[in-house]
Amino acid sequence: MATDKTFAQSLWSWCCSLKLTIVLASLATLLTMGGSLVMHFNPRVFSGMDMQVLNDWWQLRGADNLRLSWWLPAAGISSVLLALNTLCCLIDWLGKVKTRWRKSGEYCIHCGFILIVTAFCWGGFGGWRLPEQVLQVGQTLPLPELPGHYLRLDHFQPVIGDSGRPLDMLSDLSLLRGDLVLKQEQVKTNTPLIYGGLVVVPVSFGQRADGFRFATANGIIDLRQGAQLALADNGLDLQVLNFWPDAARSGAGQVVYRGDQLNNPAFEFVLSRAGQPLWRGWYLLREGLPQELRRHGVILRPTDPLGRYYSVLTANYDPGAYLALVGSVFIGVGVWLALFSFYYKRARGDRPDVA
Amino acid sequence: MTKIMLYSAFAAYAASVLCYLLNVGLKRRSLQTVALLLVLIGFVIQTTQLGLRWNAAGFLPVTNLFATQFFFSWALAATYLYFELRYRIHASGLFVMFMNLLLLGSALPRDPQLPPLIPSLDTPLFTLHIIFSFVGYALFAMAFSLGVLYLFQRHIGAHQLPELSQLRKLNEEAIFLGFALFTLCMIAGSLWAYIAWGTYFSWNIKSVWSTLVWIFYAGMCHAKFIRRWQGSGYAWLSIAGFGVVLFTYLGIGLLLESNHPLE
Ligand code: HEM
Numbered sequence: 271m272a273t274d275k276t277f278a279q280s281l282w283s284w285c286c287s288l289k290l291t292i293v294l295a296s297l298a299t300l301l302t303m304g305g306s307l308v309m310h311f312n313p314r315v316f317s318g319m320d321m322q323v324l325n326d327w328w329q330l331r332g333a334d335n336l337r338l339s340w341w342l343p344a345a346g347i348s349s350v351l352l353a354l355n356t357l358c359c360l361i362d363w364l365g366k367v368k369t370r371w372r373k374s375g376e377y378c379i380h381c382g383f384i385l386i387v388t389a390f391c392w393g394g395f396g397g398w399r400l401p402e403q404v405l406q407v408g409q410t411l412p413l414p415e416l417p418g419h420y421l422r423l424d425h426f427q428p429v430i431g432d433s434g435r436p437l438d439m440l441s442d443l444s445l446l447r448g449d450l451v452l453k454q455e456q457v458k459t460n461t462p463l464i465y466g467g468l469v470v471v472p473v474s475f476g477q478r479a480d481g482f483r484f485a486t487a488n489g490i491i492d493l494r495q496g497a498q499l500a501l502a503d504n505g506l507d508l509q510v511l512n513f514w515p516d517a518a519r520s521g522a523g524q525v526v527y528r529g530d531q532l533n534n535p536a537f538e539f540v541l542s543r544a545g546q547p548l549w550r551g552w553y554l555l556r557e558g559l560p561q562e563l564r565r566h567g568v569i570l571r572p573t574d575p576l577g578r579y580y581s582v583l584t585a586n587y588d589p590g591a592y593l594a595l596v597g598s599v600f601i602g603v604g605v606w607l608a609l610f611s612f613y614y615k616r617a618r619g620d621r622p623d624v625a
Numbered sequence: 626m627t628k629i630m631l632y633s634a635f636a637a638y639a640a641s642v643l644c645y646l647l648n649v650g651l652k653r654r655s656l657q658t659v660a661l662l663l664v665l666i667g668f669v670i671q672t673t674q675l676g677l678r679w680n681a682a683g684f685l686p687v688t689n690l691f692a693t694q695f696f697f698s699w700a701l702a703a704t705y706l707y708f709e710l711r712y713r714i715h716a717s718g719l720f721v722m723f724m725n726l727l728l729l730g731s732a733l734p735r736d737p738q739l740p741p742l743i744p745s746l747d748t749p750l751f752t753l754h755i756i757f758s759f760v761g762y763a764l765f766a767m768a769f770s771l772g773v774l775y776l777f778q779r780h781i782g783a784h785q786l787p788e789l790s791q792l793r794k795l796n797e798e799a800i801f802l803g804f805a806l807f808t809l810c811m812i813a814g815s816l817w818a819y820i821a822w823g824t825y826f827s828w829n830i831k832s833v834w835s836t837l838v839w840i841f842y843a844g845m846c847h848a849k850f851i852r853r854w855q856g857s858g859y860a861w862l863s864i865a866g867f868g869v870v871l872f873t874y875l876g877i878g879l880l881l882e883s884n885h886p887l888e
Contacts, residue, residue: 288847292854295844299837306833319828379808390826399823438744459744460820471823586823594825598812605805612801 285358294355298348305341312338321401323588324394353387356380372614375607378600385597389590393467397588402473406580410446413468413585420446421470424454426579428475439475441581457583467589473582479515479532481576482555487569492576493537505543506566512538515575517554525552532575541566627737630674631695635733637667638702638726645719652785657715664709664722668702675699682739684747687755689740693874694732696755700763701725704799708767712795716785721770750817757810758835764803765842765863765870771796772863779857793856796863797849804842811839834873841866 275283284290309316315335319327332339360380363370398415405411405423413419425442438458445453445465455463463470481494491499499508516528517536525536534556541549541563549562555572563570588594644660647653675696678686686692705721708714775792777783786792814835815825826832845862848854854862 288850291847292844292851295840299840299844302833302837306830306837309828309833310830316828320824460748460817462820462823469819469823471821584823588824591819591825594815598815601808602812605808609802609805612798616798 282358282362285355286362287355290355291352291359294348294352298345298352301341301345301348305345308338308341315339322399323397326398349387350391353384357384360384372611375604375609375611378604378607380604382597382600382602382604385600386594389592389594389597392590392593393588396590397467397586399587400585403583403585404476404580405441405583406478406578411585413587415587416468418447419452421583421585422446423581426475426581428579436475439472439581441472441475441583443470443583445470466587467591468585468587469591470583470585473584475579475581477577477579478530479535479575480578481510481513482535482537482572483574483576485571485573490573494576501566501568504567506548506568507542508563508568509540509542510537511540511550512536517552519552519554519557525554535575539563541568627674627678630670631729631733631737634667634670634674635726635729637663637670638722638729641667642719642722642726645716645722648716649719649783649785657718660718660722661709664702664706664718668699668706671695671699671702678739682742684742685752685755686739687759688742688746691732691735691737692740693755693759694728694735695737697759697762697766697874698725698729698732700759701728701766704760704763704767708795708799712787712791714787714791714795716783717770717774717787717792720774721767724766724770745821748817748820750813750820753813754810754817757806757813761803761807761810762870762874764799764806765838765867768796768799768803768863769867771799772860772867775860776857779860789856793859796859800842800845800849800863800866804839804846807839807842811835831873831877834869834877838866838869838873841869 309319312335315331315338318331321327322330328339328342332342360377363373363377363380400413403411403421405421407423407426410420410422413421422444423441424444425440427440428436429438429440431437441457443455443457443463444451445463445468453463453465455461457463457470457472459472462472481492481497483490483492486499493499493510493513495510495513497510499510500506501508514525514527514536515530516533517525518528518534520526525538528534534554536552536554538552539550540547548566551560551562553560553563553570559568559570641660641663644656644663648656648660678692685696687696701721702725705718705725709718771792774786775789775796778786778789778792787795818827818832819825826836845859845866848862849859
């Protein structure tokens, strides 16, 4: 009965062998177990791993810290070999599918695993991530790895609970190619914008002061960059050239920008009559209205800062995401089929074959 | 109300463990029946309480340690009842229900208050992720118990315990079922991670160890086909596997700090 196998047959049996599966799975498991602890205790090297795709992280951090990171390629290679081992097994089964079709569930799981490992490698090498991008309403964000593509924030609305706790952030987002709108979505928690392998998710939001509310002789008015105020009787016009939330006067009397946090707000105005500029200068709110404006009868009494929300978003591109989804469908279906066949085999009194 | 129901379920399980224990010495069939009835009573109380809490919160309350321990204990009781009612494993109940007692007992001193739901957890994918994960864990706990009982039966022996071949078969079933449900947990979790954070896998320690749990039990699904790993080997693997589960569920949260959304 015993026949001598050719070298090729022996090699194929070895590639399909369950013992090899156990060795590779154990190797990948043990390496990752140790590695995960190294990861945990060395956040300096590993904490940014989710900010980039694996290959970018490896180029930036991993390769320079081989003493701490060698386990990752080792575990990766073991997993890829495990997937190849699974592929051999699957091919072997496909050759015998007529007699072994009852194992379809098990082999769906195997197929799903191969697809997910492939998808993970594809995403890790061919994807990119843009973590935490700040976007104000009306602003566009170019996607550098997808030339000609932009994200535009059309509207933003935070959802605040009764206790003042932020509950959600609703960003109306458009994905554009040039002027063409490819997709529009209200992005919020658990509702990303998905287009091809691109997924945009909300991270947080904030508010940035972009002007001030003033009481004037003619009532309340909001001044932001670009605003124009016609001063009632004397034909004068006041235009806002700039607003800085935090500014300071240098030694030479020049006004310098200090930051985005509201602290020492300043307006740059130009005062004109019939289109002819009369005066141009800065009004630092803490210093009081400049002499020149008061001389022309301007009355401005600051009351409240004006803010504009901005949204913080993350954009990830993973070309393998759909393949991973297909893989998980295979695994999900396979699990149910395998459950049925497990009990079917049990009912027939099958024992596991012994390798 | 919460505390009364909690202590009642605990008392029912404690009484069932006592009956199983008495049965070891007295060997009375009636004691086994009473023990099973007590487990059923405890389970009904826990199920009612879970339903009430779910209804009151508007979501499956499994977002803090008390709630997950409670749910784990409920799932373990359900798993035990499945094996007991289907296969009549009788005396094996002592070990399983003792474990459940420890699990529920360690939840008793914790605060049962329903925490508010973090918006990102407000999705059916999260609910499925948790249900499949803890039912999977419960089956791994069952496999652990059956593994311990297998080794006990093999080396010391007790005629009230099922035969070795039966214990082995049940252990393999628990592992297979656990793996199947844990696989569904991983699928729901990855889909949820993708829509919530834009990636289906994150390099945080909890996600990494959940993947390890999955690979470990996938390996176990195959080890039963290899002669060397059958029987005692499989029992030891079930024990080791549950160690990996415990570290993933409790160890990471208690010993290390994780940035997984549930820790
Ligand atoms: C991580 C990857 C893998 C996963 C998740 C996986 C999963 C599974 C599952 C769930 C079963 C059903 C077990 C049962 O009936 O209790 C199974 C069976 C099986 N797997 Fe895998 N497997 C993997 C890799 C492999 C590889 C690499 C091979 C090839 C050597 C293989 C060969 C088999 C065989 C021969 C069976 C038994 C089918 C039967 O006769 O019932 N598996 N696998």
